[in-house]
Amino acid sequence: MTTLAQNLLDLSDFAWQRLRLRVEGLTDEEYFWEPFDGCWSVRETSDGFSADSSRLPPAPAPFTTLAWRITHLIDVLQAERTATWFGHPATSEPPSVPGSAGAALEALDRAYEVWRGRLAALSQEDLDRPMGAIAGPYAEDDGTSFALHILDELIHHGAEVGTVRDFYQGARGEDPFPAALRGELTAADRPALLAEAATAQRWEVVRRLAELGFGVNERAAGGVTAAHVAAGTGSVDELRFLVERGADLTIKDTQFNADAPAWATFFHQPETAQYLKADSRGGCNTGWICLVGQ
Incomplete structure (x- = not known):
């Protein structure tokens, strides 16, 4: 107890x-x-x-x-x-x-x-x-x-x-994404920008930011990574892209203490959950969101 x-x-x-x-x-x-x-x-x-x-x-x-x-x-x-x-x-x-x-x-x-x-x-x-x-x-x-x-x-x-x-x-009143895509804003200036694009579900921007060197494992508010968002929204193609770019699926957010596979489970996204289950790096860690969703 x-x-x-x-x-x-x-x-x-x-x-x-x-x-x-x-x-x-x-x-x-x-x-x-x-x-x-x-x-x-x-x-x-x-x-x-x-x-x-x-x-x-x-x-x-x-x-x-x-x-x-x-x-x-x-x-x-x-x-x-x-x-x-x-x-x-x-x-x-x-x-x-x-x-x-x-x-x-x-x-x-x-x-x-x-x-x-x-x-x-x-x-x-x-x-x-x-x-x-x-x-x-x-x-x-x-x-x-x-x-x-x-x-x-x-x-x-x-x-x-x-x-x-x-x-x-x-x-x-500034949208940071166009500036980043023009090369006027770098990963050093705003490390979490790719994660912020993911939380806005602007996946085309996520892909381009990754190509420009923005990290796929950086966290937005709440400790959320792009992989969390992709898993929780059922965005299989985007999640696959992030994994191929080195996304760490074991990172836990700070709101629920849960990893990306747990988000897929809790938000009832069977496609991303199945993809993560098949991926050797996937797995549901011990965050409460995972336990509730199972």
Whole structure:
């Protein structure tokens, strides 16, 4: 039987993997993008960078940039209280405010490593015990409620980050596929473009991008590869093309933890399922989607 502590850790890892994939390829322009006047963001000061704030939060709350949201999440995950409120010592230094997209992703990785280590170290007693005076007005709340609060912060801020990235792409109004086909956008510029074309089921674009050197095993949002999409939509010819180009059918997405054969099974695509069964590289791994579909 899975313990409460393990369920919390699994949920945390699931939310983290989803967020980490959503911030891949983040640029400084996008990181600091302010779509409206009055946004809260991260700004350069004489001492480095600092995040906009106010002792009395304004109402309504201002729109916050990716820089502000990611910085806030970094602070939340490795705050001293994520150790001390559980009765454990805090061992990490407060993070500095990252002044670039690259620095932000490195700091985000470190922050999650700190939080995950603290969460993994919790015993059932830590989760059951009221937190006491150190938690102020939450003294009577137990450790489980606080762990769930931090997970809610990770999940809802992660969703906000993904939404702002979508908003940024939509506001630019650019279709990246023509630029890639003209050679103006390379795999180094946007590694997941072939997977994105697959999720849009633009298979003719997928084939041309593969010929131009875009990787067939890169992941779009949710950790989905082109092979997942082909298998789940019953696109046998496209799946065969991807396999011939070196598609790794064992890669699992981060939403369902399932491989391409599992997608074929779950989405009731007998043709792609049969093709994958016949292919020596196919096989249904242990993601829950596979178990449900069988």
